Amino acid sequence: MLEMKIKEKACRGCKLCLDVCPTECFIFNDETEKAEVSVLENCIACLSCDYICPSGAITHNNHHVVANFYRNIHFSQRMEKFL
Amino acid sequence: MDEILKKRRTLQETMNFMAALSAGIEPILGRGANSMTMSAGRSLGRKFSEGAQQTDDLMEAISEVRKILMKNHCLWGFEPFKPASQSEMITVNDKGQSEIQLVFRDCMIRQSLFRFGHPQEGSLCNMMYGFFAGALESIMGKNATLEIKHAGENACLKVLTVDG
Numbered sequence: 001m002l003e004m005k006i007k008e009k010a011c012r013g014c015k016l017c018l019d020v021c022p023t024e025c026f027i028f029n030d031e032t033e034k035a036e037v038s039v040l041e042n043c044i045a046c047l048s049c050d051y052i053c054p055s056g057a058i059t060h061n062n063h064h065v066v067a068n069f070y071r072n073i074h075f076s077q078r079m080e081k082f083l
Numbered sequence: 084m085d086e087i088l089k090k091r092r093t094l095q096e097t098m099n100f101m102a103a104l105s106a107g108i109e110p111i112l113g114r115g116a117n118s119m120t121m122s123a124g125r126s127l128g129r130k131f132s133e134g135a136q137q138t139d140d141l142m143e144a145i146s147e148v149r150k151i152l153m154k155n156h157c158l159w160g161f162e163p164f165k166p167a168s169q170s171e172m173i174t175v176n177d178k179g180q181s182e183i184q185l186v187f188r189d190c191m192i193r194q195s196l197f198r199f200g201h202p203q204e205g206s207l208c209n210m211m212y213g214f215f216a217g218a219l220e221s222i223m224g225k226n227a228t229l230e231i232k233h234a235g236e237n238a239c240l241k242v243l244t245v246d247g
Contacts, residue, residue, distance in 0.1 A: 047238075
């Protein structure tokens with residue numbers, strides 16, 4: 001099952017993750033002035049928040065990692081007909 | 084083994100060339116570049132979906148498109164997505180059109196674009212819009228659009244809209 005964590009000490013409260021997330025997974029806690037994961041079920045593992053976070057506070061686990069197709073011999077074999 | 088490696092290199096070069104071509108034609112043709120790739124995708128969608136099972140059900144049609152892609156060895160895995168706040172997978176917009184969100188994970192185009200740092204949501208991404216439009220035209224006999232809602236590093240979220 002997909003896991004997403006925000007390191008509380010690393011979060012600067014810049015809200016970039018809230019802006020970039022297309023599925024509104026985050027909320028901003030006004031008291032702590034830090035982002036929090038609100039609806040994990042909404043996460044599509046696009047990893048945009050992970051990449052945009054300036055302090056690298058967001059991490060995902062157990063998510064699908066995109067296949068690097070051109071390094072995959074089996075895939076290259078299947079694509080033969082297009083070449 | 085050498086033959087496979089040769090094919091792999093050819094494939095890599097072809098995709099990189101396509102990504103460079105896509106990035107190159109956009110400044111010259113402007114919006115015309117999107118129309119070109121959309122049209123190419125639609126032709127491909129129509130061609131691949133010849134003989135596909137006809138249906139009026141959107142979920143069945145999506146499943147049929149997935150089968151078509153797999154049958155033709157296209158690495159474009161996608162799955163329907165429903166936000167937690169939404170009760171139904173398929174919603175109807177104010178124009179009476181059916182809408183469904185799709186998450187695209189493995190994508191040949193995205194991988195090619197990232198290889199040389201080209202931006203996403205360009206003309207090459209529009210090819211998938213054309214493909215769905217062409218395939219659903221054949222399967223459901225209805226017009227369809229596939230709008231990019233979010234282009235991410237590991238997955239993209241798109242909204243498929245089909246005329247009611």
